[in-house]
Amino acid sequence: MPELELPAPYRRDVEGEGPSLVWPGYGSTRLRGPRQPLVLLPQGLTELTGPVLGERDLGPLDNDLTRQHDGEPQGERIEVFGRVLDGDGRPVRDTLVEVWQTNAAGRYLHAGDQHPAPLDPHFTGAGRTMTDSEGRYRFVTVKPGAYPWRNHHNAWRPAHIHFSLFGRAFTQRLVTQMYFPNDPLFDQDPIFNSIRDPAARNRMVAAFDLDATTPEWSLAYRWDIVLRGRDATPMEED
Amino acid sequence: MTTPSQTVGPFFSLGLPFESGPFAVTADTPGAFWLRGVVLDGAGEPVPDALIETWQADPAGRFDHPDDPRGAVATPGFRGFARCPTDTAGRYAIRTVRPGPVPGAGGAPQAPHIAVSVLARGLLDRLVTRIYFPDEEANAADPVLARVDPVRRPTLVAKETADGYAFDITLQGDHETVFFTF
Numbered sequence A: 001m002p003e004l005e006l007p008a009p010y011r012r013d014v015e016g017e018g019p020s021l022v023w024p025g026y027g028s029t030r031l032r033g034p035r036q037p038l039v040l041l042p043q044g045l046t047e048l049t050g051p052v053l054g055e056r057d058l059g060p061l062d063n064d065l066t067r068q069h070d071g072e073p074q075g076e077r078i079e080v081f082g083r084v085l086d087g088d089g090r091p092v093r094d095t096l097v098e099v100w101q102t103n104a105a106g107r108y109l110h111a112g113d114q115h116p117a118p119l120d121p122h123f124t125g126a127g128r129t130m131t132d133s134e135g136r137y138r139f140v141t142v143k144p145g146a147y148p149w150r151n152h153h154n155a156w157r158p159a160h161i162h163f164s165l166f167g168r169a170f171t172q173r174l175v176t177q178m179y180f181p182n183d184p185l186f187d188q189d190p191i192f193n194s195i196r197d198p199a200a201r202n203r204m205v206a207a208f209d210l211d212a213t214t215p216e217w218s219l220a221y222r223w224d225i226v227l228r229g230r231d232a233t234p235m236e237e238d
Numbered sequence B: 001m002t003t004p005s006q007t008v009g010p011f012f013s014l015g016l017p018f019e020s021g022p023f024a025v026t027a028d029t030p031g032a033f034w035l036r037g038v039v040l041d042g043a044g045e046p047v048p049d050a051l052i053e054t055w056q057a058d059p060a061g062r063f064d065h066p067d068d069p070r071g072a073v074a075t076p077g078f079r080g081f082a083r084c085p086t087d088t089a090g091r092y093a094i095r096t097v098r099p100g101p102v103p104g105a106g107g108a109p110q111a112p113h114i115a116v117s118v119l120a121r122g123l124l125d126r127l128v129t130r131i132y133f134p135d136e137e138a139n140a141a142d143p144v145l146a147r148v149d150p151v152r153r154p155t156l157v158a159k160e161t162a163d164g165y166a167f168d169i170t171l172q173g174d175h176e177t178v179f180f181t182f
Helices: A198-202 B137-141
Strands: A077-086 A096-100 A126-130 A136-142 A160-165 A174-179 A219-222 A225-227 B033-040 B050-055 B081-085 B091-096 B113-120 B127-132 B159-161 B164-166
Touching: A096 A136, A126 A136, A160 A225, A174 A225, B033 B050, B033 B113, B050 B091, B081 B091
Parallel strands: A077 A219, A077 A225, B033 B164
Antiparallel strands: A077 A136, A096 A126, A096 A160, A160 A174, B033 B091, B050 B081, B050 B113, B113 B127, B159 B164
């Protein structure tokens, strides 16, 4: 194989800013978090590339969770919008963003969710979109509810929206949760607090944006998502 | 300054699986096989709510991606990416083909391999591992396998089966699969 010049690698996450894999406060980590140290893998082409998942798979209403049924869902109508950026502030364009969440009552449309809150016949709670050329995304949905989850006595998850992102490379793949500002349930939630650095933790919290609300229609939350940046500035794209 | 990871949780099947997800290649692709496995926890119990994703080069070792310095090549029927949730017995199955060798860091060739992400309730971050192939001569010179304790290397090598390969993933315990960071 001829020797090739590989693209610049992606920067490793800062030690301590990510979650621990075994986190005693979160019971499910006890038998699932690996105990052996992770092995450092130098980034090769497999890690420096990634799936380019496209527009072709998306329907026109995939980013509007309030219009996927015959009627409108119950709850507080919100827009969630922002940009997907890399660690150097560059937009991550044309990348797939997937979301899923509870309905306004805090119930997932999932057979495993036994929380005795009502299902909403007009709400599934799943959406997908692509970022535009500036890395922007936008969803219309209803504000999800908090729900109990039995992790510890009277444990409640703060309201959140699950996000899944691919970025441009396998190293940038991110699955995370977006939270809402000033949630009184933050302090008792071991998943939120698995991020020990307060500044890093706050990067998971959206900002209420009055200017982005639609008068007489919906409230709005802005949340920028930052994926890994690269060690050196790569060649100008495209 | 990146956004931290959080668990995918127990209810991702509401949003993430899709019909053609488990197919990295179409059924008519020459050399297509099934990659099957079980995800096990630290008590040896199957994990029924994990999500497996794979990413790999095509049989020529190329990626359909703008950052492949040899140029992006689209191979008909080949997506290179697959996603499969585990079933109630912790099993997943992905249809794919054997990738070619690919350039690694510093240009050193790497033996054919498939990159794997494991997501599940109880995993606060995604786990990353690699699948190598048995009876592959290039494994002996692979720079990534060389970094792994020889005792643990077998956890990264698939086993041949009647319709392809088997690759079980043990999240914790005596036969814990080797997981990577990068």
